[in-house]
Amino acid sequence: MSRPFDLTLYLVTDPRLVQIHGEGLRGLVATVEAAVKGGATIVQLRDPDAHGRALVEQARALKALLAPLAIPLIINDRVDVAVAADADGVHLGQDDMAPADARALLGPERILGLSVGNPAEFASSDIGVVDYLGVGPVKATGTKKDAGAAIGASGVAAVRALTRLPIVGIGGIDGALAAEVIRAGADGVAVVSAICAAPDPEHAARALLSAVTAAR
């Protein structure tokens, strides 16, 4: 049993998109702080361009911000960075370390998430060690170039039918699509650019949170 977490509004960071206080650690922390003020319930650090040392630094800065607020910090891909920074968990893609290998390193309490693009990927994954699923891309997006084909809200519903695990929809989600994804059975929505690239991340987060709660 992992630590408690709430997928309602899941922020995935992208330092390349950050609009406030510029790029770098300061812009990243300011954006996450604003998003959390606006209602983000969980945060994933994702920075595919960063090396290990910068990732650990970013993770520690976000942990210092989020731990007092009881908002879990999830690290994309790098189990070693998550443990070094004492983050709350790891999110894995299908090309990342196998979930069972990551679970062995993380121990039983840390949160482990897995990206699933369709029912076939669900069927071929070590779901037994996973705490939640990221399902998508719901809509095609420029943020993640190696993502699979867009699956729409109906794709979320197809994975929902296979499991009682918490599910967060991801990929090109704005307010209107957030409502669709929730009605398709997702527990929350994950966004990157809708918050990171917004001139006012707090306002953007608040609007998305309203869309999710209204659709429930």
Place this chain on the structure above:
Amino acid sequence: MSRPFDLTLYLVTDPRLVQIHGEGLRGLVATVEAAVKGGATIVQLRDPDAHGRALVEQARALKALLAPLAIPLIINDRVDVAVAADADGVHLGQDDMAPADARALLGPERILGLSVGNPAEFASSDIGVVDYLGVGPVKATGTKKDAGAAIGASGVAAVRALTRLPIVGIGGIDGALAAEVIRAGADGVAVVSAICAAPDPEHAARALLSAVTAAR
């Protein structure tokens, strides 16, 4: 105190250069097997293009080959991959996780190596938790584009003067330069393309080993 290791001829893999049995896992394993037959004393898995799952697969295949021969397997950068595959250690660059963070994850027995480009990098690093140093690039090379300026054999001697830790010279090393690097005080030489890109890696390794032992 780490496990015993011998830096005499240190092979760093580059799957993009592998010439025998083609690219992929089969070519990688065949190249390492030939290099070890020719005298490589330690092997580092480095594949900057590979994701975590492929790295773990490569590491496990190399571990199965090397463990019975008592040749240590070192993983570049990824501490999580090293632990998941039960490799013998990790090699860190200056942009990778800080040595102290890696040591905390690896425990006291695994081998930890650090790249050092000059005396200033040596002075600013957590040397106290490191088992050996990779010093270079001795000569400019196309294999590693983010490497610093070439330091020559005199650069190896400059770091040698600062520490009794085992040192391996790296970067553009062939037989003639291997002898220079050893005479400058290195305990061994690390090569990438001199073995990986050779049509006969076993022969290439044997020639390098001769150059190192003759120069001692």
